[in-house]
Amino acid sequence: MNALAATSRNFKNAARILGLDAKIEKSLLIPFREIKVECTIPKDDGSLVSYVGFRVQHDNARGPMKGGIRYHPEVDPDEVNALAQLMTWKTAVADIPYGGAKGGIGCTPRDLSMSELERLTRVFTQKIHDLIGIHTDVPAPDMGTNAQTMAWILDEYSKFHGHSPAVVTGKPIDLGGSLGREAATGRGVVFGTEALLAEYGKSCKGLTFVIQGFGNVGSWAAKLIHEKGGKVIAVSDITGAVKNPNGLDIIELVKHKESTGSLLNFSGGDNMDPNEILIHECDVLIPSALGGVLNRENASSVRAKFIVEAANHPTDPEADEILSKKGVIILPDIYANAGGVTVSYFEWVQNIQGFMWEEEKVNNELQRYMTRAFHNIKSMCKTYDCNLRMGAFTLGVNRVARATNLRGWEA
Numbered sequence: 001m002n003a004l005a006a007t008s009r010n011f012k013n014a015a016r017i018l019g020l021d022a023k024i025e026k027s028l029l030i031p032f033r034e035i036k037v038e039c040t041i042p043k044d045d046g047s048l049v050s051y052v053g054f055r056v057q058h059d060n061a062r063g064p065m066k067g068g069i070r071y072h073p074e075v076d077p078d079e080v081n082a083l084a085q086l087m088t089w090k091t092a093v094a095d096i097p098y099g100g101a102k103g104g105i106g107c108t109p110r111d112l113s114m115s116e117l118e119r120l121t122r123v124f125t126q127k128i129h130d131l132i133g134i135h136t137d138v139p140a141p142d143m144g145t146n147a148q149t150m151a152w153i154l155d156e157y158s159k160f161h162g163h164s165p166a167v168v169t170g171k172p173i174d175l176g177g178s179l180g181r182e183a184a185t186g187r188g189v190v191f192g193t194e195a196l197l198a199e200y201g202k203s204c205k206g207l208t209f210v211i212q213g214f215g216n217v218g219s220w221a222a223k224l225i226h227e228k229g230g231k232v233i234a235v236s237d238i239t240g241a242v243k244n245p246n247g248l249d250i251i252e253l254v255k256h257k258e259s260t261g262s263l264l265n266f267s268g269g270d271n272m273d274p275n276e277i278l279i280h281e282c283d284v285l286i287p288s289a290l291g292g293v294l295n296r297e298n299a300s301s302v303r304a305k306f307i308v309e310a311a312n313h314p315t316d317p318e319a320d321e322i323l324s325k326k327g328v329i330i331l332p333d334i335y336a337n338a339g340g341v342t343v344s345y346f347e348w349v350q351n352i353q354g355f356m357w358e359e360e361k362v363n364n365e366l367q368r369y370m371t372r373a374f375h376n377i378k379s380m381c382k383t384y385d386c387n388l389r390m391g392a393f394t395l396g397v398n399r400v401a402r403a404t405n406l407r408g409w410e411a
């Protein structure tokens, strides 16, 4: 099942549980605006190349639309659509005053030079600058993009609209970025995991963790779990996978990855088959790379007790059912990875106020938001006798439905 069908199915289940009327259900499902643009740039060798860029703005009932921009060869309109919808529910679950959006460019960033990436980002911004903005749609980094990408968007957007740091979040600190933003999604994953484990009388200390993806989210989650005494026993990324049953030294692994460009051949562990990562025995599995990685082919072989969805949409609905029957507890993406957008919100607030917070304040506020959202989700689970995914969906959908109704229906 593709990401859009899966997300819409979760939404429809939540709408049914909440007893939403057909009018509001229809209005919440249809995206506000879908943008598709052709971005043609000269390559460094002088030849021309074209990439397709997308931005889907899903809903703005609760505030400006918010969501990442990813650079990945598999970006397609359906997936961007699903991810934009997920952002609407995610911002509502986190209770930050935003709607949802998502964008992407179908490209392989590793195959582009820095100057080609800069040209591509600037052309994309030129094509969408009238449709994004501080109070309309605020992009952020996602897979394959980073603070530098946001700096280019800020610069290009500001040529048209004047200096506008709040138009993107996840910026470099020198351009108005927030302290703590780079680590925020991974840190939020860990705060969410701690809130979940506390329900079972456990903490990270002494538990075993397996992490798929060692980019921004996966590597920060790994570092923070390691700091808290959790044992990260296996990690993978696009270059391969490594394991150590006694726990990998994450600080050394980060250094190894930085110096060799790969996880493989780490002196503090053994190489392993990356296809085994999701079925490696552990207490907590944290998929932090791509969507749809847990599916009907591998779900029954998963040996984790808990799955924390740091990636967006890593579990397809068939896998969800199989895993539920096996008793695996899943902390859903629309909550688990909401730390990034929450600190993006803090960054936007700081830009609008023109006042910078200390990192400690950012991290403390993030913990407060993540813990509060977890308890709000649990309360929905209790009210509607449902699992954490439906608890999160009913919480988010209900908040957006209330805002939509309050704003009224007259054209």
Ligand code: NAD
Binding pocket: 141, 142, 143, 144, 145, 185, 212, 213, 214, 215, 216, 217, 218, 236, 237, 238, 239, 274, 288, 289, 290, 291, 310, 311, 312, 337, 338, 340, 341
């Ligand atoms: P990133 O580009 O920094 O890292 C992605 C990682 O996934 C890399 O380590 C890459 O090597 C790995 N990867 C790619 N293909 C893989 C494969 N086939 N097998 C194993 N590993 C593979 O991206 P990120 O920002 O860390 O985002 C990761 C996930 O988290 C995405 O699903 C993204 O949508 C989600 N997310 C990110 C943020 C954020 O703030 N960065 C916020 C919310 C959700």
